[in-house]
Amino acid sequence: MIALLSRRRFGPLFFTQALGAANDNLFKNALMLMLTFGTGLLPWDDKSLTVNIAAGLFILPFLLFSASAGHLADSMDKAKLIRRIKLAEIVIMGVAVLALWQQQYLWLLGLLFLMGAQSAFFGPVKYAILPQLLSPKELISGNAWVEMGTFVAILLGTIAGGLVVGLEQMLLWLALGLLALAVLGYVSACLIPPAPASPGAAPFRFQPWQQTKAMVRIGHENRTLFLSLMAISWFWFLGAGYLTQFPTFAKDSLGGDNTVVTALLVAFSVGVALGSLLCERLSGGQVELGLVPIGSLGLTLFGLDLAFAPPAQLGSELLGIGAYLAQPYGWRVLIDLGLIGVFGGLFIVPLYALLQQRAKESERARVIAANNVMNALFMVASAGFGILFLSVMSLSIPQYFAVLALMNAVVALYVYKQLPEFVLRLCIWLLSHSFYRVRSRGLDNIPREGAALLVCNHVSFVDALLIAGACRRPVRFVMDKGIFNTPGLNWLFRTAKTIPICSQKADPVIFEQAFARIEQELKDGEVVCIFPEGKLTRDGNINSFRPGVEKILASTPVPVVPMALRGLWGSFFSHQGKGAFKPGKGRFWSKVELVAEPALAGAEVKAEALETQVRALRGDWA
Known part of the structure; x- marks a missing residue:
């Protein structure tokens, strides 16, 4: 499996997408910290409003442009398209560096929208190119590496964004980091071998509304693909539900400081990475849908255990990571989150491979684009559910985690009842x-x-x-x-x-x-x-x-x-x-x-x- 990284038909793509994910999260997290802890940087002082505006600006392009991005990826050489997208990233990061030096934070919020747009165009081509570069036996390995690389890159970029804001020469180091990752991503993209346009794909025209309607139609035509899209989007709903609550969970339920928040993020992200690699080992070189029910079962069981892990009472002072791990519940929470990540990897990797394998070649990128739109909608819905249960219904974070685990069981049962192929493959496996x-x-x-x-x-x-x-x-x-x-x-x-x-x-x-x-x-x-x-x-x-x-x-x-x-x-x-x-x-x-x-x-x-x-x-x- 590791040998796949050394091959030109996969290694450059892997590093291109990993560097891009790291750059997105370095920029986004550093900007959020500057706007949250800075004063007078924006015309308004409401920090909660700032966070929600920033989140909305980054996710909005996925709703607006994913259909066009999928159509574009189907209609031209995918390697050439990736290089153009990475060139756009260099330009965006260059303008971001200028905005940082000029302290134009409204510009930076606008650039967050452009980074989201760049990611929206990269998402469909990233997955649609894999079946052209890899053999069918390598497809599950390629998806496992991509998922692992994505989550590790998100983790490293997020941590780096937090660390760089605390440096004395913050602007200099942030500018160097953003430009370096963008340039390295373009260099890596130049090594990706050609991947011609999908046969039968129509010439590209920028018609977002018409293309969105066509994309929805394509997603609905194949029931197996549609339910797989729903299942993948549910995973992102679940992941957003956990990740969004980590800071409050660490402080109010675990009595931990910001180092504990980082530890929770590390446990979850490393778990997903390990689960993605484990999926490849258990699949035997083919798309093994039997692992999906195992993944959903683990998500429910360890989600419930996580809900019951926090102590009934907390001390008066926040604990650093060392003191936190000395508590009886410290390792239990990290292990639960790690295993939620592992079973999440078993759940999501076969589903992505299924989309690539069963979608028509001329429509593959548009199916991935439909997935991106649904993911964005489900993550927005996750935020709404969080507000409903935590603010309106006044549940505690552990109670909310229990609700998520039970909802996961209900969603899984519905999907497997509608699409018994998953259960059949589990029995065969x-x-x-x-x-x-x-x-x-x-x-x-x-x-x-x-x-x-x-x-x-x-x-x-x-x-x-x-x-x-x-x-x-x-x-x-x-x-x-x-x-x-x-x-x-x-x-x-x-x-x-x-x-x-x-x-x-x-x-x-x-x-x-x-x-x-x-x-x-x-x-x-x-x-x-x-x-x-x-x-x-x-x-x-x-x-x-x-x-x-x-x-x-x-x-x-x-x-x-x-x-x-x-x-x-x-x-x-x-x-x-x-x-x-x-x-x-x-x-x-x-x-x-x-x-x-x-x-x-x-x-x-x-x-x-x-x-x-x-x-x-x-x-x-x-």
């Missing part, structure tokens, strides 16, 4: 990381787009789940009705849109319905998997292939990919010995391999030849 150790080879032979028919030997009750876990594309399985109706597994098979089948003699209606559904799924461009033996093996040997495969291909002659499961015979869910599911038999943690060969032309495939090929592919390792 748990199965393949508990009962089995699954390796795959040759799955690149499955077409990335369009219809395909997979044929495989049938060894156990969980063959479909293991194949589904290994394949990147969703697969529609044709399965014996008896297995389809297995208690405890039936809801999984229905969620995966499995097609039940039986012999024509047993039930001619179900038999014909199955073939009609298979034909329709293939015409819709889906991947369908069949087990041509028609039943589970009872002795470990491959049974004769039935002619149903020829019936399928006669009406829809799509590419056929021969596959074989190896090492599954004798495991808990196979029929060896006492039979499947029987106590005291069957291996756990079995080594299993799924192998595939290049696709065959469907019009030429015969069942007997397929059987011979699958037998050879499986070999002696049953």
Whole structure:
């Protein structure tokens, strides 16, 4: 994974986005501290008004320009666009330095709007370029690094903004920092390799309102993408809810000073960074949606524990970080925040990768732009909820954190009910990381787009789940009705849109319905998997292939990919010995391999030849 940073197709992009995030937060935090603790710098003296105006100026461009930014990123070379955006950053920082020396703080507030605009244009292209620079197996790693780099950069920029304001030569060091980060970001951007415009993208025109409407339409067209956008935006709602309250939480609930606030920020940010990297390790090089429910569960559990961690009573003096850590609750709060960050990383990284993987190439940047708009709206809503619960309803900060944790559970249940694919992938991931150790080879032979028919030997009750876990594309399985109706597994098979089948003699209606559904799924461009033996093996040997495969291909002659499961015979869910599911038999943690060969032309495939090929592919390792 670390090797990815040394490659030109990713390393320069990583450092470009990290330097930009650090510069944003150095400028924003330093300006907020100067305006908060300075006097007479603005025509008004209301510090709360100043903070809200500044926050609004930075986030407003995401609402105004994200749609146009997504359209622009789809319509031109993304590497060239990034370089132009970074040049704009140098100009903005140059004007900021001039405004600092002239003490023109209204200018600086205006420049905060321009920095937000620059970030709004960079956001869509940053994520949309990844699938062009990385292979599908590297996509989850790239997203993990980007999320990790973003949060670490935000942390370092925020801390640096606080430190530089306390220096004697504040203006000099702040000016040098802003210009240095901007210039280094441009130099890094110059090393990003070309990434041509998305095929079929329309020429760019600056029409924010029309482009926003088109962006919303694109976001709604695919229900999976739309619910993923909602889930990502919810994470930013949750994150904003925590981060905004850190200063008050540290002072009023923990009895800590500003060093404790920094420690809370460090714990959360480092947690997200570690969770992002852990996600890559657990995903096995593919977009693993099964980690998303695990992430949401951790967010709720440790959010609730955080709510109950603060003490009932506090001392009269604020504690520095050393004295704070000596308290019984000190480490508990930091660990809770760190784990909230870790599970947040597990939650958000697969969702970003899902957006990039399933969005149409010609619309990918606009889908990311829709995500940015929704993120901004949810963060604004988070501020509104904070005012409602803390000011209007007079809840304490810990009580508010408990409300956030419970709201997270409700939102998660809603999303998973509407999109059960997440739960299905969780069950598959748990199965393949508990009962089995699954390796795959040759799955690149499955077409990335369009219809395909997979044929495989049938060894156990969980063959479909293991194949589904290994394949990147969703697969529609044709399965014996008896297995389809297995208690405890039936809801999984229905969620995966499995097609039940039986012999024509047993039930001619179900038999014909199955073939009609298979034909329709293939015409819709889906991947369908069949087990041509028609039943589970009872002795470990491959049974004769039935002619149903020829019936399928006669009406829809799509590419056929021969596959074989190896090492599954004798495991808990196979029929060896006492039979499947029987106590005291069957291996756990079995080594299993799924192998595939290049696709065959469907019009030429015969069942007997397929059987011979699958037998050879499986070999002696049953």
